[in-house]
Amino acid sequence: MSCTPEDLQKRCQELAAKWQTCTRQTGLDSFVEFAVSVSSFTEFLEGHGLSGLHQSAHSLEQKVLSLMDQLMDPSGGGALSADASTLLNAQVQEFAGRVQAFVQGHSSHLTERRHARDATPDAEPVSTLELPKNIAFVTDTPTAWKDLVAQVGFFHVQVEMVGTAQTLAAAPEPAMVLVDAANRPLTAFVAQVQTLRGQFSASNIVGVNVGVDFESQQQALSAGCDACFATGTQHAAIMARIVKLCSNEEEPAYRVLVVEDSKTAGAMIRRTLSEAGIESLAITRPQDVLTALVSFQPDLVLMDMYMPGCTGVEVTRVIRQHAEFLSTPVVYLSGDSNVALQVDALRLGGDHFLTKPFNPVILNAVVKSKIDRYRTLRRTMLHDSLTGLLNHTTSKQQLQSAINAARLDGSTLCVAMVDIDHFKSVNDTYGHPMGDHVIRSLSWLLKQRVRKTDAVGRYGGEEFVVILPGALSEQAYTLLDRIRVDFSRIRHPVDDGWFSSNFSGGIAQWNADLDSEALLKRADEALYQAKRAGRNRLQVLQSGSQAK
Ligand SMILES: Nc1nc2c(ncn2[C@@H]2O[C@H](COP(=O)(O)OP(=O)(O)OP(=O)(O)O)[C@@H](O)[C@H]2O)c(=O)[nH]1
Known part of the structure; x- marks a missing residue:
């Protein structure tokens, strides 16, 4: 969990303030603002793994949304009844009380954890010291x-x-x-x-x-x-x-590109998205869509259906000519329900239609669920199914991006190739499923020990690549050697006891003369030397060609 007690307290206060506004102004607008706030807090709690609080928030959200439905109904009178307001007030207070109790009970613990993190020595720049x-x-x-x-x-x-x-x-x-x-x-x-x-x-x-x-x-x-x-x-x-x-992985924020010719409407949509913690960029000219897709790399496009000179469907048709944006979800915002246009839009992989004026809670929920599905799909394309690490192709692409970044900002970069020793005999002795378990254990350990900016990929069967931007070879060696020792200590259970396994690794530091292939080749060469020297060890190739 990476949110602070202050984050929780602030969000809870915001929610309480919105509720207070609702009790003073009985109109629909203030209630919708309150509903957005409840919904966004609910998602925040879920995203931060605060399960119990999330479940309380979820039941409050359900209540609020059903009341909002009633308020939006033209026959609903547009205001909460006194009874409904009293009941809702009790539920809001109960929820706020639970959040407060949690914050009070845990602020000292969380503060201690923060201090421990702050005290992480600078001498270990390539290792995130995970707290127990x-x-x-x-x-x-x-x-x-x-x-x-x-x-x-x-x-x-x-x-x-x-x-x-x-x-x-x-x-x-x-x-x-x-x-x-x-x-x-x-x-x-x-x-x-x-x-x-x-x-x-x-x-x-x-x-x-x-x-x-x-x-x-x-x-x-x-x-x-x-x-x-x-x-x-x-x-x-x-x-x-x-x-x-218990890992240090965090989902990056959702990113949405808004294509909307009206600046006012675009700003309103962005405000709604930002309330739910969604990052966004709005463009008013459809012609700018490709540049914006490349530079902003959104997870989803919110597309106005009618713009001067072209429809949203025409813009999507252009987007779909570019392979890298073939599966980017597109959600249309439309003032009417033109069936012919909707059919066209669906054929082009349109994901959803929202009719203006849109319900902000529904907008955020649709956007998030489409992005979740899109990310899951991308994960299966880019990641290895056994370990969840980057797959072979993505690892190479990631390395190329890391080299590009290092060239641009003149920073260092190291790559390590890691290979489990005598793995064939693990399979032969304990069976293939146990071999898979050993592969998974090493992947967990590698992932747990590197920084968020580092990358770990499964390069082949029992071979891994570790990309460490900003690292010198000595730092890479220190990090990986610690992992090597810890991996060799893991006891893999078998019927009548346990066994352990180890790995060898080759490390190469990047220099400006090396492209990704050459760098990987050097790391591979170092790995070969480590294997030849007896395994269960690391070998470093410096930026020159001499093995250390
Ligand atoms: N369980 C399991 N085994 C795999 C997987 N992918 C590859 N292997 C096995 O990994 C073994 C690799 O063996 P070798 O390349 O001979 O290397 P090694 O036995 O590890 O020996 P050294 O690398 O020289 O220490 C082969 O037996 C492959 O069948 C996998 O996904 N799961």
Whole structure:
């Protein structure tokens, strides 16, 4: 979680202020502003993994949106009834109270974490010192989970195990609470999830060993589980969820290009988007669309349907001539429902129509859901399915971009090729699925230890590429050697015990004479030398050609 107590407090105060305005001015406009604020806060909480608060905000949002629907209905009278207002006021106060309690209970803890982060020594510029995360595990059969708990420990995640009859300490809140549903009635499991949901405002609550039937899963989710893993789920899947939650990955902000000839309408749309934390750029001339797409790289285009000289569909037709924008979602804003134009627009991959005047909450929800789908699609195209790292092609493109940036700003750059040692014998001895698990473990470790500006790709089967902009070879060596040692300490569980694995790595520092192919070749050459020198080691090729 990377939001501060101040962020939460500020948003909560904004929401309360909007509600106050609503109670003073009974019109629709102020209520819509309040609804946008509730909706945006709800998404903010979800985006920051504050699950319990998110669920409270979501139920408030549902209430507010249904009231907004009534207010917008011409027969609705345009104002809240006194009863509805009193009930809503109680719900707003209850929600605000829960946020305040959370902020007060956690500000000292979060502040400590911030100070620890600030104190990170400058001497380690290429390594993000991840602070330990804690998770709790509520189960009566701890031995069944000992391998998973040991694995999690290698990623600096601390686990507190408690029995189902015990109580967890209220603070600090665990990043995740795993609740075992095995060997007890569904009602008892559901009741415990509800209690935990009430106790923890931020923690992810995840059910494990939940029945595969609809009823068990539906009840677990309704009780407050953020996810549930059915009986028989591989521990690797649960492990992946834990590592993801405890990793330092953050989704970049949503980006929207608004093509709208009216400056006033464009500004209004941008304001609505920004309330929901969406970055945007507005252009008024359709002719500027290609330049804007290239420079702004939006996740979605909001397109006015009617502009002087051309329709939105014609603009989209031009956009679709460019391969890199073939799948960029386009949402049309239209004042009418011209069926012929809509059919044309859909054939060109138009994703949605919103009729003006648009409902801001719906606009933000449509934009975000389309962007989520688009990003998921891109992720599967650009990332490797086993590890979630960049795939071979994307890794090479990423390296080229990093070299371009280093050329521009005169900075340094290092590349490492990392290859698991004797991996064939891991597969031969323990089986291919265990081999996959080892590959995943290394990818998690690499991803967890590099900075957000670095990149890690799966270059081949058991070979990885690590791109470290701004790093000197000595720094790259220090970072990767620490990872090498930590990886060799991971105990991979097998029936009658465990085994460990190690890797070799080759590091090359970029200089202005090298293109991406040449740089990768040098890192590969260094890797070859590391293998020849006995494996489980790193080799550096300096910008000259001598191996160190
Ligand atoms: N489990 C699993 N194995 C893979 C995957 N991709 C490649 N491999 C295996 O990785 C092994 C690579 O073996 P080699 O290239 O001989 O290298 P090595 O045994 O690691 O030996 P050195 O690199 O010389 O230390 C082969 O057995 C491949 O089948 C994968 O996605 N999953």
